[in-house]
Amino acid sequence: MSGRSSIESLRQLARVSDVEAAAVFGAAGREELLEELTRLPVGRRVRRQPIVRRRPFVLAVAFVATLATAAAAWAIFHTSAQETTSVECVIKGVDTIIPATSGDPAADCAVQWKRDEGTAAPPLRAYDNGDGGVTVIPSSETPPAGFKRLVSGQDVDLIQLQASLDDFVNGLNSSCLSGAAATSLTEGRLSQFGLAGWTVSLRDNGSAGSASPAPAETKQAPREKATGTRAGTSTSSTRARRPSRCSQDPIRTGELRPASPTRCDRSPSAASRCRPPLPTSAPPPTGWASRSPPGRTSSTP
Amino acid sequence: MTGVGERRERFEAAYRELYAPICGYTLRRVREPEDAAEVIAETFATLWRRFDACPQGAEMRPWLFGVARRVIGNQRRGERRRTALGERLVENLDQRAFATADSPGDSSALARAFASLSDSDRELLSLVAWEGLTREELAVALGANRATVRLRLHRARKRLRDALPPTQARFTGGQEHEWT
Secondary structure (H helix, E strand, C coil), X not given: CCHHHHHHHHHCCCCCCHHHHHHHCHHHHHHHHHHHHCCCCCCXXXXXXXCCCCCCCCEHHHHHHHHHXXXXXXXXXXXXXXXXXXXEEEECCEEEEEECCCCCHHHHHHHHHHHHHCCCCCCEEEEECCCCCEEEEECCCCCCCCCEECCCCCCHHHHHHHHHHHCCCCCCCCCCCCHHHHXXXXXXXXXXXXXXXXXXXXXXXXXXXXXXXXXXXCCCCCCCCCCCCCCCCHHHHHHHHCCCCCCCCHHXXXXXXXXXXXXXXXXXXXXXXXXXXXXXXXXXXXXXXEECCCCCCCCCC | CCHHHHHHHHHHHHHHHHHHHHHHXXXXXXXXXXXXXXXXXXXXXXXXXXXXXXXXXXXXXHHHHHHHHHHHXXXXXXXXXXXXXXXXXXXXXXXXXXXXXXXCCCCCHHHHHHHHCCHHHHHHHHHHHXXXXXXXXXXXXXXXXXXXXXXXXXXXXXXXXXXXXXXXXXXXXCXXXXXX
């Protein structure tokens, strides 16, 4: 088979042609997007608010467990930039959000840069982006207004806690936990990582009728001013709003509700699509969880 | 015409030229329409923001593929987001057209061999086969130099050949210059 025909053969593996793909969102979609794009500000990064989607959730118990994760994560994110557990790397102009791993945001982004680009990253510099997140850009670039040089790295204990809670084997994602079990697990991890001064609580979710882990309309933050920052990079914010769709074993949970088909159900990589929300920009409802680090005031009951 | 008006006009021309290729690139790699809409919207939002600094002319297309590749990479790391732009686009989803685009995967030996490759190899080969990029354009899309691209492509071809059954192993053994 010649090189030419081999290209043709591989080409036939393409599921869809450009023309077919462009038709998927129609001419109206194309024109509306163009219209919206040209209204965006020019020349600076655009932080758009994510859209909250309300969908029926699958398991009430899973929801409770998710709330526990959400609350714990919110507590992590809703402090200073250094207490976030993700990093926004601007790689050749594109925002790339990665989970923090080392505590050194610039080093984490350098690894991601190498992975994405196949080449070593240029010298990078980490900033508090003013939105409560950490953004890393090349040292040669001038940071946008409002960025402040990050003088020290991220809290490694928090990074490890986040990874531990997110774990699909023995973390909150491992099964659909009861509220008590989720609370216990979270408290155990806090203790394990030596994070004192935290409390974990569950929202009274008796009605369990709304998949709204982090309602955007909630106005009251338990301790919004504790650090004077509003947490979350743009993508992290989205993770906060993604409704959880935990479709765990119905026998184990015994409370499987009629579920409309979800992407989680259909996807072969369900696990990766079933990540619980990680609240950042939206304050959690009153009573979700609070963090009271030594020397700080908590307004959460 | 003002600078702003001229910028918008040039952007609009680029958008109309590149909309279908970016939709194609995205929907060949992202199966969920909501996710695809986000990728398309984010990719063009990046183009809009960086229009004055991004490559112009023939290099813009492969550069934009590179942008879309990174946006998809964000999604695959589980960092999904829903934005007004993406929501707006997905509101216009044509279910019939999507059904056409969402055809079942190929089950041929070639498809299986292709699927067995790493993401990096698949992306490299599909940029050639599906997007029709030249070696120079590949270098732009991947942000790498031509020598590196040539080497990576050569290795990807070899791994594809190795993944094929012996009876089809000649598949990529043909005219190498077509690939590199």
